[in-house]
Amino acid sequence: MIKLDAIKEAKKSIRIRILAKLRSQSIRERSTSSQEIKRRLFKDRSFQTAKKIMFYVSLDYEVDTWGMIREAVKLGKRVIVPMTDKRDKRLIPSEITDPER
Secondary structure, three states, rough: HHHHHHHHHHHHHHHHHHHHHHHHOHHHHHHHHHHHHHHHHOOOHHHHHHOEEEEEOOOOOOOHHHHHHHHHHOOEEEEEEEEEOOOEEEEEEEEOOOOOO
């Protein structure tokens, strides 16, 4: 049981450090990263041929996925995002058909 507790603590520590690093990024850094990720993703052959794609919905301090979601919908792709059912502690795949709503 001790090993499991140590792993949980290590994961918690990593999450805290990553979150701090994400939140310390400037808007410019985040925008540059978002554009580069979008460029690489949309250039990828697997993405180009995919009919469905799953994104996460970004928070303010994360890489912006909304531009990618909008563009993917415009390209006719089915865009799926995970919705959290906190009561049952599970993720529900949900389709975005109109990212402007």
